[in-house]
Amino acid sequence: MNTSVLRKVDATHAPSVPHQRSVSPDGEVPDDDIVAELCAALFSLLGRKDQRRQAEQYLRGLLTTRGRKSIRNIAAHLGRPGLEQSLHHFVASSTWDWQPLRGALAGYLEHTIAPQAWVIQPMHIPKAGKYSVGVDEQFAPHLGQVVRGQQVIGAWLASPTVSAPVNWRMVLPESWVNDPERRARAEVPERTAPESAEECAVSVALQMARLWNIPRRPAVLDLRRCDIGAAARSLASGGVPFLARISPSSPLSVA
Structure with a gap:
């Protein structure tokens, strides 16, 4: 979401x-x-x-x-x-579209901080309630433990001295996708499907590349817990250069 x-x-x-x-x-x-x-x-x-x-x-x-x-x-x-x-x-609940504003913010930052990379990483928002969108017990890879709350994937435009967030995507677990009552209460769109944090990270980078009129920078992200081949193919097909952290057990071959 x-x-x-x-x-x-x-x-x-x-x-x-x-x-x-x-x-x-x-x-x-x-x-x-x-x-x-x-x-x-x-x-x-x-x-x-x-x-x-x-x-x-x-x-x-x-x-x-x-x-x-x-x-x-x-x-x-x-x-x-x-x-x-x-x-x-x-x-x-107002009718304005948030997507053009995110693109405008990224364009503004391109001219003010001269970013060199898109840093894409998860962030945990602790919450105890049942009905806040996406709240559940989820493994937070950046914390190395299971935590309760919301997990979002953020993208920062980063230079050697400044970083600023420009894009967000919430990780919506299966417990939410498969719960009609909570989906309806939170107005979660019918087309929304569960995604892992890593799949969200790839989606965030591709959205920035395809929809925003900004130079494509290397995306720096953690892909240790996903299908690395599928993620790499998606990023490459979107024209997004990337630097990814992968599991030490991942097999590699030189093409």
């Missing part, structure tokens, strides 16, 4: 803004021009004025709200009547 830069992923894991600046101790963003530049580059793609306004409010709230970046906390920090409801609608 795809997740958005601005929605359907815990706000604490939303992408950072480039230019290597920091938030001051009082929670205020020091350089408003950079935020305005980023908002103009991304949110001009939104079709409605109210969506552009809410997107900017949400981004500024993520940057300046201290503590947990929930919709309620962001709305309280910005201190505007009715903002919690409008932001919740914007993040959860």
Whole structure:
């Protein structure tokens, strides 16, 4: 299941803004021009004025709200009547398409940080509830243990000094795919099938290569627990150069 830069992923894991600046101790963003530049580059793609306004409010709230970046906390920090409801609608059920915004973010970062690689890796989001999308006990290869929560695959554009996330895909286990009640409650599309973390990682790289107008960089990813031949063929067919970590027991031959 795809997740958005601005929605359907815990706000604490939303992408950072480039230019290597920091938030001051009082929670205020020091350089408003950079935020305005980023908002103009991304949110001009939104079709409605109210969506552009809410997107900017949400981004500024993520940057300046201290503590947990929930919709309620962001709305309280910005201190505007009715903002919690409008932001919740914007993040959860508005009609804007997140895919062009991700591509625009990647294009913006291409010009600001000069990335040399796409680093694709898993991230675990601890959760105890039953109905949060994708929550289950899953093996987290980056942690080396079984954990309960959501697992997402993220892609970072990385240079020697800066990295920034631009793409996300949630690992949806079979327990979710085969549970009609939870699928319906979370509005999981009918076409969604279970994927391993490694299959998600390959899908993330191929999506970036096929749909985004950015230079193709080497994808750095972990393929120890999947069919390496199938993954390599998929990446090669998509024109994605890659550097993969594989199991020591994997047989190799030189072509």
